Amino acid sequence: MTVRIRAATVGDASALYAAERETAKTPGFLVSRPNELHTAAFAARIAELEAPGHRGRYVVATGPQSEVLGHALLEPMSLAAISHIFRLTIVVHPGHTDRGVGRALMSDIVAWASSDHRVEKIELLVRATNERAIQLYRKFGFVEEGRFIKRIKLQDGRYLDDIAMALHL
Numbered sequence: 001m002t003v004r005i006r007a008a009t010v011g012d013a014s015a016l017y018a019a020e021r022e023t024a025k026t027p028g029f030l031v032s033r034p035n036e037l038h039t040a041a042f043a044a045r046i047a048e049l050e051a052p053g054h055r056g057r058y059v060v061a062t063g064p065q066s067e068v069l070g071h072a073l074l075e076p077m078s079l080a081a082i083s084h085i086f087r088l089t090i091v092v093h094p095g096h097t098d099r100g101v102g103r104a105l106m107s108d109i110v111a112w113a114s115s116d117h118r119v120e121k122i123e124l125l126v127r128a129t130n131e132r133a134i135q136l137y138r139k140f141g142f143v144e145e146g147r148f149i150k151r152i153k154l155q156d157g158r159y160l161d162d163i164a165m166a167l168h169l
């Protein structure tokens with residue numbers, strides 16, 4: 001399948017919100033629970049990252065009919081001393097995983113970061129059980145920097161560890 005990557009627009013916010021809300025229903029994917037996500041927050045973050053001057057990057061992956069298949073964002077840490085570090089979030093939408101969409105999003109994000117001198121390091125946290133995501137990050141050169149034990153408490157009372165991964169540019 002041909003996957004295209006374009007900059008997100010504020011008009012994408014409700015579709016991205018709906019997809020993330022659905023993804024968040026599966027324990028072990030995202031940290032946020034479905035009721036903690038809000039359309040307005042998606043719109044605000046797209047506007048902030050994609051405004052002229054580009055504080056970061058917010059992209060969507062689209063399929064042959066221009067349908068949105070996933071999204072990814074890279075945002076700088078807000079404090080000056082750690083503003084050379086950007087945090088990555090990536091979500092391939094339900095029904096579209098395992099078809100190369102994650103790889104296409106990662107290629108765009110890593111290429112953008114590599115060409116922008118402000119980005120010296122990309123960090124992310126991934127649930128230790130999310131083997132698919134960990135494999136994808138490793139393929140792009142991310143290494144494990146640490147482990148947060150019992151960082152995620154699921155609604156059934158079980159805990160998951162988080163793995164800290166990073167790409168040094």
Ligand SMILES: CC(C)(COP(=O)(O)OP(=O)(O)OC[C@H]1O[C@@H](n2cnc3c(N)ncnc32)[C@H](O)[C@@H]1OP(=O)(O)O)[C@@H](O)C(=O)NCCC(=O)NCCS
Pocket residue numbers: 023028029030090091092093096097098099100101102103104125126127130131132133135136139
């Ligand atoms: C994790 C995620 C981003 C991966 O994207 P994807 O589009 O499903 O993955 P791709 O099809 O691009 O595959 C990329 C690589 O991931 C790995 N991968 C894919 N499916 C896998 C699976 N079922 N098990 C293990 N590794 C897998 C492979 O290394 C693959 O590379 P290859 O095709 O060259 O062998 C996506 O599945 C997703 O968003 N899932 C739900 C939300 C989530 O977990 N987000 C990350 C939170 S930290």
